[in-house]
Structures are given as C-alpha cells and as structure tokens.
Amino acid sequence: MAKCRLRFLFCRLAFGFLSGVGNKLSSNRYNYLFDLLTGKSAYTNSAGNSDWARExxxxxxxxSKEAEYSAMYAMGMAGGIGWGNKSTGKNKVKSVANMDEFFKMKFGKSISNSLSKTKVKYDGQSIYRVEKKTNNQYLKKGYGVYLDGLHKDHLEVIDKTGYVKYVLNLNGTLNPDKTKKALGRVVKDWK
Incomplete structure (x- = not known):
C-alpha cells in the first residue's frame, strides 16, 4: 500500500515537473532520482541516496509550483487571491476562535454539510475530511481541511496523502503567499 501511494505521489510530481510552467527537471534526471528513491537504480542504493533523491x-x-502560482497571479487567473489580506481598512482579515465559529460564516455554511470531523489533529486543530463534492475548486473529496492554529484566519487544505496543497482565506479564496510557505508540510497521521 505504501509503495502504491509513493508511486502515485511521484507520478503526480513527474507530471508537474515535465509539463507546464517552471519545468525545472529533465526527464532523465527525474527518472534517475525516482529510481534512486525507490531502490531500483543501477547505481548504489542506500538510505542516504534515497533521502537525497527525495530532497x-x-x-x-x-x-515548479512557485513558478505556477506566480504565473497565475501575474495573469490574473487566480481571481480573488491575495486581496483581502491587508490588515488595515475594510479589507482587514477576520479571524475566528474555532471551526464552529467558521461554520457560521458564509463560506463555512456552504461547505459544512460536505465535511466530517475526524480524530486527527494538527497543531491542536481538528482536521475535517471532505466527504462530498463542494463548490470550491480547492476542496476535493478525500482532502482534509483545518483551521490554522496560530492566526486562526485561514484554512489549510491537505491532500489524500497528508501534504498541504492550498491555504484558503476564510472566504474560500486561495491565499498564494501562505500556500507558498506551507507547501511541503505534511500531516503524518492523515490517511
């Protein structure tokens, strides 16, 4: 099961590397690193080489994701991202005390029936599993979502493998700056 999940993750990574904006890795280099990571390389395989290849x-x-987000932002394709994060005037970021308070907000109400609370926690916050399709493009079935434990002014979305995919403002729009900082973070207990 773990090998299958690993191969799926790295096939997705390969697609991201080999196509689109920010192609930073050639096909040959990707194959070399993937084989080192999975122990199928003709070269010396070791835990150290595997760790290096993963890094x-x-x-x-x-x-590549950083370049993709920058391009989307520059082209205005990511409507509503970035705005509303100023701490002055009418665009002040609203924070909530907990998820119950979030579910009383417009976006929270719209997705609450699609989420179920799990026993898994991250940074002291319960993670909610997306059980049904939502109207938000960033919340897919099987993903997890939790309130940021420090600022409580955004939601972090994790994929089925536990990796942070997106950071959303409390109104459901993508926050590219916080997403960029959160990429690579993993919730180890998420399945």
Missing part, C-alpha cells in the same frame, strides 16, 4: 524531487516540485 531533490521535492525541491524541484516546490520550485
């Missing part, structure tokens, strides 16, 4: 793959993935 190289994740680093290239993060660079």
């Amino acid at each position: 190289q793959l994740v680093s290239a993935f993060l660079k």
Whole structure:
C-alpha cells in the first residue's frame, strides 16, 4: 500500500515537473532520482541516496509550483487571491476562535454539510475530511481541511496523502503567499 501511494505521489510530481510552467527537471534526471528513491537504480542504493533523491524531487516540485502560482497571479487567473489580506481598512482579515465559529460564516455554511470531523489533529486543530463534492475548486473529496492554529484566519487544505496543497482565506479564496510557505508540510497521521 505504501509503495502504491509513493508511486502515485511521484507520478503526480513527474507530471508537474515535465509539463507546464517552471519545468525545472529533465526527464532523465527525474527518472534517475525516482529510481534512486525507490531502490531500483543501477547505481548504489542506500538510505542516504534515497533521502537525497527525495530532497531533490521535492525541491524541484516546490520550485515548479512557485513558478505556477506566480504565473497565475501575474495573469490574473487566480481571481480573488491575495486581496483581502491587508490588515488595515475594510479589507482587514477576520479571524475566528474555532471551526464552529467558521461554520457560521458564509463560506463555512456552504461547505459544512460536505465535511466530517475526524480524530486527527494538527497543531491542536481538528482536521475535517471532505466527504462530498463542494463548490470550491480547492476542496476535493478525500482532502482534509483545518483551521490554522496560530492566526486562526485561514484554512489549510491537505491532500489524500497528508501534504498541504492550498491555504484558503476564510472566504474560500486561495491565499498564494501562505500556500507558498506551507507547501511541503505534511500531516503524518492523515490517511
């Protein structure tokens, strides 16, 4: 099961590396690193080489995602991202005390029936599993979502493998700056 999840994750990473904006890794280099990571390389396989290969793959993935988000932001394709994060005037970021308070907000109400609370916690916050399709493009079935434990002014979305995918403002829009900082973070207990 773990090998299957690992291969799925790295196939997704390969697609991100080999296509689109920010292509930072050639096909040959990706294959070399993937084989080192999975222990199928003709070269010396060791835990150290595997760790190094994982770091190289994740680093290239993060660079490609950074370029992708920057391009989307520059082209205005990510409508509503970035705005509303100023701490002055009418755009002041609203924070909530907990998820119950969030579920009373407009966006919270719209997704509350699609989420179920799990026993898994991250940073002291309960993680909610997306059980049904939502109207939000960033919340897919099987993903997890939790309130940021420090600021309590945004939601962090994790994929089915526990990796942070997106950071959303409390109104459901993507927050690219916080997403960029959160990429690579993992919730280890998430399944």
